[in-house]
Amino acid sequence: ATEKYRSTDISGNYADFARALGGWGERVTEPGAIVPAVKRAIEKTREGTPALLEFITEKAVDFSIFP
Numbered sequence: 001a002t003e004k005y006r007s008t009d010i011s012g013n014y015a016d017f018a019r020a021l022g023g024w025g026e027r028v029t030e031p032g033a034i035v036p037a038v039k040r041a042i043e044k045t046r047e048g049t050p051a052l053l054e055f056i057t058e059k060a061v062d063f064s065i066f067p
Contacts (some may be wrong), residue, residue, distance in 0.1 A: 014054040023050035 007058040018025030028037045034055070041051035 014052060016053035018050070023052060025052045025054065027054045027056060029056045 013027065015025030015027040024041070026037050028034055028041065037053055041053050044051040
């Protein structure tokens, strides 16, 4: 599916989009920020606000040592 639909080439700022729709959004770019961001998102949902966490990861490239 990733080759057919290029689902790994999705871009945009979904955290901003969530905020534009009245929700709460946060973009997470560092592994050390994951747990605090999840805690903030849980608090927002407890307050009744929809929450979205956007995790920015690096594209994995498979380098084989065999041709």
